Amino acid sequence: MIALSSISKALVACLMSAAAGGVAAVMLAVQGHGVTAALVCAAVVANAVGFHFLRRANSGVAKAIHVMEQAAMGNLRVRVLNIRGTGGIGRLQRSINRALDQFEAFAKEADAAMGAALSSRYYRKIMPRGLRGEFVRYSHCINETMDRMDEQNRKLGMFTSRMLKDAVSISMTVNEGAVANAEIVASIDQIASQTNLLALNATIEAARAGEAGKGFAVVAGEVKALSNQTARATTDISTRVANLRQEMAVIVNTMTRGSDAIAKGRQSMQSMGGRMGTVSQTVADATDSMAEVSRILAQQAAAANQISGGVQKMAHLAESNAIAIEKSSSALINVEGEVAALLALLAEQDIPNKIIMLAKADHVLWKKRLVDMLIGRTALRAEELSSEQQCRLGKWYYGPGSMPFRSHPAFAALEEPHRQVHREGIEAVRAYNAGQVEIAMERIARVQQASLGVLANLDRLLEAPTTPSAGRGAF
Amino acid sequence: MVASKLLTGVARTFGDDEIIVSKTDATGRITYCNDVFIRLAGYTESELLGQPHSMIRHPHMPRTIFKLLWERIGAGNEVFAYVVNRCKNGDHYWVLAHVTPDRDEAGKVVGYHSNRRTATAQALAVIEPLYASLRDIEAGTADRKAGLEAGWARLHDILAEKGGDYDRFVLDI
The missing domain is CATH 1.20.58 (Methane Monooxygenase Hydroxylase; Chain G, domain 1)
Structure with a gap:
């Protein structure tokens, strides 16, 4: 129906x-x-x-x-x-x-x-004109949401481009850092092998000095161990830096390719975030390793300094002056204490001061070459020794890296003894090569005297607080 | 023919809370027109139903704009365009037309839908001189086709100056 x-x-x-x-x-x-x-x-x-x-x-x-x-x-x-x-x-x-x-x-x-x-065209909103009543209200509501989406999208875009810029600049810094690193690592390697020789040398001298050289032999052994440790650490750093560079290259590449993908979705952002986390971990690891090397380097510099001084004095006095040997071995007893003090000091220092530490180590090695010449281990020509402006310390001193330290009184005080070290050193080589051994030894004694001034002033600089820009400048 | 081209120069208006609605089949014949349409155009419903939409076409409309309009709709996109329409008695009215394809449940285009809203004075201050210049360019050649191409080129030059995006341009003014 x-x-x-x-x-x-x-x-x-x-x-x-x-x-x-x-x-x-x-x-x-x-x-x-x-x-x-x-x-x-x-x-x-x-x-x-x-x-x-x-x-x-x-x-x-x-x-x-x-x-x-x-x-x-x-x-x-x-x-x-x-x-x-x-x-x-x-x-x-x-x-x-x-x-x-x-x-x-x-x-x-x-x-x-x-x-x-x-498709991110947020300007195409609902046109409320012609609509009535609740439709107008709904339209405004949706349009407001679209404005917010637009804003978020803009922010995301800005964030992305900023991140991309950051990544590129980080990558450039990492590359520069890696190049600088490679240089540092190379010189650390060199120092390590030279220190090894120095330690060997010291062991021989200690044996020659008999009973008085026993404590000295212990220190020489420690220096040898340190140099081996340094060699291992440098290998580790090289690997980490290489990894870091590779990782950064991948990120910059991904970010460049992915910048529009990012606009579409956040997933790639998240994976990018994870990736950035890995990088910062790698950076942290590398920094830790650098700190480790810096620490070892400092120990080495201190020990090498002591040994160098000891070897020099022994070379000078070994045959005739037993009291002098005793004096130098008693000086060596303090090594441990000094190393400990330096360690404590370094714990408070930024890595940037490494450059000063390196300069110190270089300086000691420079002196060691003179001593090596005196004891007949190597032949030197005056031209082989660099001037005070060409050595690492000199390059740092007269270059932009030292800017943050220039107002420090020790900085000005450093110049004259440093110049003297080079001048007297070159003269010592000339004298030695001319057969005037006595004069050469006198010159080397002056080198040693001036060197104390250099090291003392460098130590004062190390105590000076550094500005953050000094950190970047030094690296 | 002369009577159909008669223009009075009188502008008709409608409310900002009104929409002129019409629908056509896939060939452009009117299948629906709402009461606002009927009131403004001055035709009865039966005079309009089944007729080509061009029966309310105003001679001052540049052909370039219709070419753009059909190009967009033909590609399945929506389009906004400022349009001046002719009433039965020769009066005219400006609208901001929004044309979209009407699709059946299977997504096939079965016709076209047009919602027309009031055009602001601010927008017309930009559109009227633009259309006048397009019309002059179109009429500048003896060959109709060449005229349309010249108008088309001119419109795209103008759009390029304003950032290249027609949709943005038409929605922003």
Whole structure:
């Protein structure tokens, strides 16, 4: 049984009433009631007119129902067409169309705006003009969200480009650092092997000095052990630095390629973050190793200094002056204490001061070459010895690396003894080569004297607080 | 023909909270127009249904803009364009038209939908001289096709000056 609407029921009633009226009119006409029959006929006609309008209303309502049923299924494209009249049914149909116009306009706008947001075109917002009521409110809400997304996106973009810039600059610094590192590592290696020789030399001298040289032999052994340790540490540093460079190259490459990928998603950012973590760990490791080397270097410099002084004195006095040997061996007893003091000092120092430590070590080695010449281990020519401006200390002193120290009084005081060390050293070689051994030894004694001034002033500089820029400058 | 080209120079307006809506089938024949459309265009619904949308086309519209419009919609994209339409009696009204393809449940384009909103005076201050210049360029050659190409080139030159993005340009003014 089909459920009939009120209009359909009215239509049925109209039909029945018209039929009954028609029959009544015929019967009345047959019975000769002409006037009454005419009246009943008029009623039938009026009924037919009513039937016509009812049917029209019914079809209007049916159209509205059809459209609304489709709309209820989510089809917003449908509309009521061929709307007639301005009565209730017409108004109903127009209202349905207006509502669907609003629904569809909002849906299309939201769809377009969201699609645009997907491709980062945040300027394509919902156009609230023409929309009404709650649609306007929803539009503003979505547009506000898009503004926020735009802002976030901008920030992300800025962050990305900044990160990329940082990565490139870090990579450049790492490369520069690595080059500097390689140089340092090379000189540390050199020092280590020379120290090894020095230790051997010292052992021989200690044996020659007999009982008085026993403590000295212990120190020589320790120096040898230290130089081996240094060699191991330098290998470790080289490996770490190489790894670091490789890692940085990968990152810069990834970041350059991935900058638009980053705009699309955060996943690559996260993996990048992890990668950056690895790098900072590698940097930290390398820094630790550098600190370790720096520490070993300091011990070595101190020990080498002592040994050098001892060897020099022994070379000078070995055969005739037992008291002098005793003096030098008693000086060596203090080595351990001095090394400990230096260690404590270095613990507070930044790695940048390494350059001064290196200069110190160089300086000692420079002196050692003179001693080596005196005891006949090597032949030297005056031209082989660098001037005070060409040695590592000199390059640092007259170069930009020393900028942060220049206001320190020890800095000015350092120049004269340093110059003297070189001048007297070169003169000593000239004298030695001319066969004037006595004069050469006198000169070397002056070198030693001036050298004390150099080392003392360097120690004062090491105590001076350094500015952060000194850190970068030195590395 | 003369009567259909008659222009009164009278501008009609509608409310900022109203949208003129029309739909066409895939060939551009009107399948729906809302009451705002009917009120402004001055035609009855039955006069409009089944007719090509170009029946409200105003002779002052540059062909370049319609070429752009159809190029975009043809590619399945939405497009915004400032359009001047002609009423039955020769009056006109400016709109900011937003045209999108209408798709069925399977995603097939079954027609086109246009929502038209009021055009701000600020936007028209940019658009009217632009369209006038495009129209002059289009009319500058005897050959219609060459005229359209010249207008097309001019529009793209102007867009290039303004950053190259038509959508941005039309939404920002």
